[in-house]
Amino acid sequence: MTMTEQMILPSEELTDEELLTAKEMRRQELEQAFGSYNFVVIRKELFAHLRDPAVVIRNGSITFNTACINGLEDVVYVQLLLCEDEKKFAVKGCEENDKDALRWCIAKPDKRKSRKMTCPDFTKKLYQLMGWESNCRYKILGYKIEFEGEVYYVFDLIVKETFREKPKKGEVVTEPIDTRKGYFSEDIAGTFGVPLEEHRKQTLVTEDNGYINMAILTGDKKPGEVQLPLVTEAVTATTDAPVTGEVRPVEGEEVPYGESGMGS
Template structure:
């Protein structure tokens, strides 16, 4: 059955007067997205979610790229021996995400974006193809913000309800035409590579981002900033 025949069998109202003027494309952040790629900043640590790991099962190492001007972050899969690469998942068959301590990188992004270092910020992203490469791209301008409060027992409680940027309160999303214009992303122009290197070996499995008791301090593999180089040579 071709498309024309299928449409003829459906009850469809012809409306040539319809226009996208005035419509807004509802932001994906307003919907559940358990199976979509995400990148989290929390308590001087960064991590991707399981969806990222599963979408690229053949890669164990990545580079992090940041575009300070456009406020975009990219995660680029790469080989172990490439400069500024680091392991983003456990070395087990399950390949669970790592939570990586990176105080300098965390502080630089917090400063760049004017974020509160005590909150948790979660970014939604997309796996895109550019040239002969696959990579995840995340928009730092559109985080889910999880506020933290101090409970009576002195433990920290993180809100399960995300807060969004103030300007989102009076809109569902971008107008249709503006939304179309943001789809095209300049991938590498102006990006900087933040290399992370391992300080110590630890055979224990770190907790993933599903950990809920933030009063405990689990064992994590320690990573720090190694180099900051510009792809464009600037």
């Protein structure tokens, strides 16, 4: 009787030693063949993610959820970064007096809360860059990484969940709009994920990616003319253009009901 035939017999017909041997041989077979399998990494977005770190971008504001804020413990001020070529958005903690520091949360002695950061100048440019609909908001999951000794959250702007906004007063609506129901584009929702090797490449962050500080996008230079490494201290020497549209937190503004967990 071959080992394969032994493996398909009911376990009670095998001795303990034979069963252990069969399992070990199967384990070795899987280990040896593993590299030849065409695996894809299942998209996190296909699962429930109400409590995962995320950012919601509206046409006029951005809000990081509580899970994202709690993931950068004790961080109250951040610098925001954008890579136009790769459509990646990132956030890192910084000190209050650092250049382009922005307060991203409401900090109290006993807790920290997410807050809406009003930034119409920035989101207008971002919506144009991404080709987004002005009557929609977009939720993007964050991935926590370390780079050159610092912790970042990185958001892939291409992999976004779309929500319709509440119609404005006087706007004609032909069908009911569920503002809390999100959807992904077909290339996301219609696939399990991306191949393993591609997934590895997507998670790499290097200086060649050209992350730039968002505030520079609002100056006189065209976005494509600015190429900076990820080290944000270099920003101070790159341009004398006035910053006219930085992300502007609204002092003391609370997050609207239903967005503290960013489920919509």
